[in-house]
Amino acid sequence: MEQVLLLTPGPTPLHPRAVAALQWPMRGHMDPEVFAYNDRIVADLHTLYQTGGEGLTCLLSGTGSLGMEAGLANLLEPSDSVLIISNGVFGERMAEMAQRLGARVSVVRAPFGLGIDLAEVSSAAERVRPKLIAAVHGETSTGVLNPIPEIGEIAREVGALYSVDAVTTVGMLEFKMQAWGIDYAYTGSQKCLSAPPGLAPVAYSARALAAISTRKTPVVTWYSDALGMLGYWEPGQQGRKYHHTVPVQLHWATGEAIRAALEEGIPARSERVRTVAAAALAAMRTVGFEPFVSEAIRLPTVLAVRLPPGLDDAHVRHRLRHDHFISITGGLGETAGKIWRLGLMGETARPEHYRALLVALAEILGEPRLPVVFDQALPTAALAA
Amino acid sequence: MEQVLLLTPGPTPLHPRAVAALQWPMRGHMDPEVFAYNDRIVADLHTLYQTGGEGLTCLLSGTGSLGMEAGLANLLEPSDSVLIISNGVFGERMAEMAQRLGARVSVVRAPFGLGIDLAEVSSAAERVRPKLIAAVHGETSTGVLNPIPEIGEIAREVGALYSVDAVTTVGMLEFKMQAWGIDYAYTGSQKCLSAPPGLAPVAYSARALAAISTRKTPVVTWYSDALGMLGYWEPGQQGRKYHHTVPVQLHWATGEAIRAALEEGIPARSERVRTVAAAALAAMRTVGFEPFVSEAIRLPTVLAVRLPPGLDDAHVRHRLRHDHFISITGGLGETAGKIWRLGLMGETARPEHYRALLVALAEILGEPRLPVVFDQALPTAALAA
Numbered sequence: 001m002e003q004v005l006l007l008t009p010g011p012t013p014l015h016p017r018a019v020a021a022l023q024w025p026m027r028g029h030m031d032p033e034v035f036a037y038n039d040r041i042v043a044d045l046h047t048l049y050q051t052g053g054e055g056l057t058c059l060l061s062g063t064g065s066l067g068m069e070a071g072l073a074n075l076l077e078p079s080d081s082v083l084i085i086s087n088g089v090f091g092e093r094m095a096e097m098a099q100r101l102g103a104r105v106s107v108v109r110a111p112f113g114l115g116i117d118l119a120e121v122s123s124a125a126e127r128v129r130p131k132l133i134a135a136v137h138g139e140t141s142t143g144v145l146n147p148i149p150e151i152g153e154i155a156r157e158v159g160a161l162y163s164v165d166a167v168t169t170v171g172m173l174e175f176k177m178q179a180w181g182i183d184y185a186y187t188g189s190q191k192c193l194s195a196p197p198g199l200a201p202v203a204y205s206a207r208a209l210a211a212i213s214t215r216k217t218p219v220v221t222w223y224s225d226a227l228g229m230l231g232y233w234e235p236g237q238q239g240r241k242y243h244h245t246v247p248v249q250l251h252w253a254t255g256e257a258i259r260a261a262l263e264e265g266i267p268a269r270s271e272r273v274r275t276v277a278a279a280a281l282a283a284m285r286t287v288g289f290e291p292f293v294s295e296a297i298r299l300p301t302v303l304a305v306r307l308p309p310g311l312d313d314a315h316v317r318h319r320l321r322h323d324h325f326i327s328i329t330g331g332l333g334e335t336a337g338k339i340w341r342l343g344l345m346g347e348t349a350r351p352e353h354y355r356a357l358l359v360a361l362a363e364i365l366g367e368p369r370l371p372v373v374f375d376q377a378l379p380t381a382a383l384a385a
Numbered sequence: 386m387e388q389v390l391l392l393t394p395g396p397t398p399l400h401p402r403a404v405a406a407l408q409w410p411m412r413g414h415m416d417p418e419v420f421a422y423n424d425r426i427v428a429d430l431h432t433l434y435q436t437g438g439e440g441l442t443c444l445l446s447g448t449g450s451l452g453m454e455a456g457l458a459n460l461l462e463p464s465d466s467v468l469i470i471s472n473g474v475f476g477e478r479m480a481e482m483a484q485r486l487g488a489r490v491s492v493v494r495a496p497f498g499l500g501i502d503l504a505e506v507s508s509a510a511e512r513v514r515p516k517l518i519a520a521v522h523g524e525t526s527t528g529v530l531n532p533i534p535e536i537g538e539i540a541r542e543v544g545a546l547y548s549v550d551a552v553t554t555v556g557m558l559e560f561k562m563q564a565w566g567i568d569y570a571y572t573g574s575q576k577c578l579s580a581p582p583g584l585a586p587v588a589y590s591a592r593a594l595a596a597i598s599t600r601k602t603p604v605v606t607w608y609s610d611a612l613g614m615l616g617y618w619e620p621g622q623q624g625r626k627y628h629h630t631v632p633v634q635l636h637w638a639t640g641e642a643i644r645a646a647l648e649e650g651i652p653a654r655s656e657r658v659r660t661v662a663a664a665a666l667a668a669m670r671t672v673g674f675e676p677f678v679s680e681a682i683r684l685p686t687v688l689a690v691r692l693p694p695g696l697d698d699a700h701v702r703h704r705l706r707h708d709h710f711i712s713i714t715g716g717l718g719e720t721a722g723k724i725w726r727l728g729l730m731g732e733t734a735r736p737e738h739y740r741a742l743l744v745a746l747a748e749i750l751g752e753p754r755l756p757v758v759f760d761q762a763l764p765t766a767a768l769a770a
C-alpha cells in the first residue's frame with residue numbers, strides 16, 4: 001500500500017514516536033507496567049489541558065465522538081437543561097446527543113462559518129439557567145475558533161458547568177482548562193497529537209466529578225461512566241479496579257505522541273501552525289481561493305477555503321488523491337461542494353507537506369503562478385521549522 | 386520493555402499478521418481503500434458469525450464492553466422488558482447496563498461456576514414475555530459454557546429478540562448465529578482473534594435491524610446507534626455516510642487477524658484449544674489444581690482451576706510474572722483468591738506456551754513431578770500442532 005499524505009482535518013500523519021510505540025510488547029490492562037505508563041499519561045494530560053492538577057484526566061477507549069458523548073452523559077441527568085453553542089457540524093452533533101440523552105436542549109446558533117454572538121449567549125444563559133453550557137473551541141467543519149474564555153465567563157455568572165470540545169485545539173494551541181473555568185474537555189488521539197485514531201484524551205474538573213458523584217440517577221452509559229474511569233485510572237483504597245480491557249497499543253502510541261507534543265512545547269507548535277497556515281493561504285489566494293472565515297475568528301489548525309468559481313471540487317480532489325497521493329477534505333453538511341478544509345494539526349502542519357500540496361495543485365489547475373508565488377509567500381523561517 | 390507471555394483470558398499475544406498490519410500506511414476514515422478493506426471485514430465477519438449473509442456486521446470503535454452496551458441500547462427502549470441469563474461477572478454487567486438504560490430487567494441466575502437451569506429460563510420467559518433475552522456464551526469470569534442454542538429455542542417460543550455475548554467463543558469455537566436464532570452478537574478484537582484490544586466485531590440480524598428501524602424513541606447513545614454504523618459500513622443510495630473517525634490501524638490489524646482465523650479454520654482452532662486445554666489440565670491436576678467447572682459445561686477457551694489448599698495466589702502469580710515473564714489471571718468478583726483463569730483463546734492456545742507455564746510453575750512450587758507428568762500428558766499431536 002502506498003504512503004498517502006494526509007492533509008485532512010484528522011486523522012493526521014502519525015508522529016514517528018507513535019508509529020514506533022505501536023510495536024512495543026503486548027501487556028494486559030491490569031499489568032503494573034500499563035498502570036505506570038497510564039500514570040505518566042495522566043500527569044501529561046494535566047499539563048496539556050492546564051487543569052491545575054485537579055480532577056481526572058484519562059483516555060477513553062473510543063474516538064473523540066465518544067469523548068463528546070461521555071461528557072454530556074455524565075454531566076446531564078434526564079430533563080436537566082443544557083445550553084449548546086453551535087456554529088457547525090460538531091455543535092449540532094452535541095445538540096443531537098444531548099437530545100437523545102433526554103436533556104432539555106437550548107441552542108444558540110450562528111450560521112456555519114460565522115462567529116457566535118456573545119450577547120445572545122449571555123441572554124440565553126440568563127433565561128435558561130442551564131446546568132451545563134457546551135461549546136466547541138475549534139469547529140472542524142468550518143474552521144471557526146470560538147470565544148471559549150468569554151463563554152466561560154458567562155457559565156460562571158449563571159453557575160453552569162462548562163464543557164468544551166478541544167478536538168482541533170488542545171495539543172497545538174493554548175488551552176487553559178482551569179483559567180477558563182472549564183469542567184470537561186476532550187479531544188481525539190488522531191488530531192493535534194498525531195497518534196492513531198481510537199482514543200479520546202479527556203479531562204474532568206474536580207467540580208465535574210463532584211457533580212457526577214451526587215447524581216440522582218446513574219449515568220445511562222456504563223461504558224463511559226466517569227466514576228468507572230476514575231476507579232481504573234486512579235488507585236483508590238482498594239487499589240485499581242478493573243473496568244474494561246483498555247486498548248494498550250493505542251495507550252503506548254498516544255502516550256508517546258503526548259510526550260512529543262509537550263517536549264516541542266505548545267508555543268512552538270502554535271507558531272508552526274500559524275506560519276504554515278498563513279503561507280499556504282497567501283499562496284492559494286493568488287489563484288482564487290478565499291478564506292471561508294474572517295481573520296478575527298479563523299482557526300489556525302483547520303484552514304477552510306472557499307473554492308474559486310468554476311473549480312471542479314470532486315475532480316481536483318480525485319486527482320490530488322490518485323495522481324499525487326495527497327488527501328484533503330471537502331465541506332461537511334451545508335458547506336459540502338463549496339469549501340475545502342486543510343488540516344494543520346500535529347504532523348500536518350509542516351512546510352514540506354504544504355509545499356507538496358501547492359506544487360500538485362498548480363500542476364492540476366494548469367496554473368504556473370502558484371509554485372512561484374508560493375516560494376515568495378512561504379518565509380524562510382517556516383521552511384526551516 | 387521485555388516480552389511477557391500473556392496466558393490470560395484476554396488480551397492475548399498478538400497474531401503476527403496483526404502486528405505487521407499495525408505498521409501499514411495511515412489512511413483517512415473516508416478513504417476508498419479503507420472502505421474496500423472494511424468490505425472484506427464485513428464479508429469475513431458474516432462467515433465467522435455464520436449469519437447466512439443477512440443483517441449488518443461491522444466493527445464498533447470500542448472494546449467488547451461497548452459491544453455489549455450497544456446491543457442493549459439498540460434493542461431496548463426505556464421500560465422494555467429484558468430477561469438476562471447470568472452466572473458470572475459478564476452476565477451481571479449486562480444486567481447493570483440494561484438497568485442503567487431504563488429497561489425492566491429480570492435475571493435468571495445460577496451461582497458462579499454452575500450451569501443455567503433451562504427450565505427456569507423457560508418459565509421466566511413465559512412469565513415475563515421479554516422483548517429481549519440476553520445471554521453469555523462463554524463466561525470469561527468462571528469458564529462456563531452456556532447452552533446458547535437451547536436458550537435460542539426459548540427465545541423463539543416467546544417471540545423475543547436474542548442477544549449473545551460471544552467474547553470468548555466466536556473465532557475459536559463454532560458459532561452459528563443464524564441457526565441458533567441469534568439477533569445480536571459481539572466480541573472483542575483481543576480475544577479469540579488475537580488482534581489488539583480496542584474494537585468490537587459485532588453482528589446484527591435483519592430482524593434486529595428492522596426492530597431498531599421501527600423504534601419509538603431514538604437510541605440513547607449516538608456513538609453506538611446501529612443505523613449510524615449501517616450508514617458508514619454499507620453504501621446507501623447516497624453512498625457512505627461519515628459517522629465518526631474509525632481507528633484505521635486497528636481495522637487493519639483486526640481484519641488480518643480475522644482472515645488468519647478463517648484460513649486456519651474454526652474446526653482446526655477448536656481442536657487446538659481442546660487439545661492444549663486437556664493436556665494442561667491433566668498436568669495441573671497431578672499437583673492439586675482441580676477444574677472449577679464440571680466437564681459438561683466447561684468452556685475450552687478459559688480454563689478455570691481451583692487452587693490447591695495452601696497455595697499463595699498472589700505470591701505465585703507475582704513470581705510467574707516477575708521471574709518468568711508469564712502473566713495469568715486470578716478470579717473476578719466472588720471467585721477472587723480462589724481460582725486461576727488460564728486463557729486459551731487465539732494465540733494463547735499453543736502447546737509451547739503451556740509448556741513454558743508448567744515448567745515455570747513446577748520451579749516455583751518446588752514440585753519436580755509437574756514437568757514430567759506434563760510431558761506424558763501432552764500428546765505428540767498437540768506438540769506438533
